[in-house]
Amino acid sequence: MSIWKNQQIKELIQIFEQYSHEGYEHNQLLLSYNPLMTIALACEILTQIAKNKKKVSKASNKVKKDLLSLGQMYSSKIEDEDFYEELITDVDFRDRSLLKIITDQEFEPLMDENDPKAENIMMSIYQGKETTRCDGNIKGFSSIYHVITSKPKKLGANDKSYFKFLTNHFEANYDFDYSYQYRYRAHSINxxxxxxxxxxxxxxxxFQYVSYKYLNLFNIDSMSSLSDTEKKLKITENLETYKNYNLLAFLFSFSLVAQFLMRLLFNSCTKTKKMPVDIWIIIDTITGLLYITSIFVISNLDADTFLDTKKKDYVDYFVLLVLLASWIRFFSFFLIIRDISKLLLTLVAMVTDTLAFIVIISC
Known part of the structure; x- marks a missing residue:
């Protein structure tokens, strides 16, 4: 984008500008099978132009704003929710869905929160599209249960699938819509x-309690009245005490890592849809590994390390990092609650926007 000539960029901006200014009969957006995708990709290009070409950044931002307004108007005119879902879930040449482009580029007008269609599709994705087709009964959705309780079936002449033989021709029960039962399952999920x-x-x-004990047990300033030999003896005793506190913390930390290992084991054994390694389990695994590492590192340190100021500072920073990861994991649960997540994301955006002002005031 940065090597494009200014004249070429101006011509491209003029083409995009025609999308929002041309009348219905002559608008080239009508040639697109997915006008929302065209608008999103055009706005993405305009964003890149504004970042790399300062001379035309103002014009690019203006055209982008007009296109987003046009896309918002187009979305509001769509009445068929199925057609709207097809447009939103459509993918571009880089295999990105329109929803992902809107999210990454922050093109909020294309999915206005006041538009019930956008609200419905987001709730459908969040809850799962097949949620109302599951009766909540393990019998109809568990391959293991089916293999254990069902009589074996004879394979047909053309049926040579080894997986079908192992699962005894298991197929999930998707015959009915269980919307009524889904209400009760939602309470169970809550x-x-x-x-x-x-x-x-x-x-x-x-974790907070163990970290607090670490601060108390290895506070070198509180040992200032002792001699070096007495300090070493005191630190050695405190290390043994600290190991006792770490047992329960180690079990909880290992449970966080174990769920990740169990998911990998499940994905390696299943032939159907695999369980994704999402951001939540990544946070859990990182938190567990950090704390397990801190347990082994601190437990294997000697008294001389704690008496060395620089080395002690590095250990303190590492303990602080582990504690910070624990707090982040806890507060990440609030992002699942819709109203609180909006509040937190708004707060983060406000702090980010005023960061430069805060730095100036603090200086």
Whole structure:
């Protein structure tokens, strides 16, 4: 983009400008099978032009704003939700869905929160499209249960699938719509979330308590009245005490890592849809590994390391990093609650926008 000539860029901006200014009969957007995708890609190009070409940044931003307004108007005119979903889930030449482009580039007008269609499709993706087609009964959706309880079937002449033989011709039960039962399953999911939240709070309290004990046990300033030999003996005793506190923290940390290992084991054994390694399990795994590492590192240190000011500072920074990861994991649960997540994301955006002003004031 930075090597494009100014004249070529101006011509391209003029073409995009015609999308928002041309009348209905002569608008070239009508040639596109997905006008929303065309508008999103055009706005993405205009964003890159504004970043790399300062001379035309103002014009690029103006045209982008007009195109987003046009896309918002176009979306509001769509009445068929199925057609709208096809447009939003359509992918470009880089295999990116329109929804991903809108999210990454922050093209909010293309999916206005006041538009019920956008609201419905986001809730559908969040809850899962097949949620109402599951009766919540393990019998119809568990391959293992089917293999154990069902009589074996004879393979046909043309059926040579080894997986079908192992699963005894298992097929998930998607024959009915269980919207009524889904309401009750939603309550069960909320209950599971509350249990996860309480467990996360318990882990945070334990990690916080162990970190607090670390500060008390290895506070060198409190040992200033002791001789070097007495300090070493005191630190050695405190290390043994600290190891006792770490047992429970180690079990909780290992449980965070174990769920990641179990998911990998499940994905390696299943032939159907695999469970994704999402951001939540990544945060859990990182937190668990950090704390397990801190347990082994601190437990294997000697007294001389704690008496060395620089080395002690590095250990303190590492403990602080582990504690910070624990707090981030806990607060990430609030992002699942829709109203609180909006509040947190708005707060982060406000702090980010005023960061330069805060730095100036603090200086």
């Amino acid at each position: 209950f599971i979330f509350m249990k996860e939240f309480v467990c996360a709070l318990a882990i945070l309290i334990i």
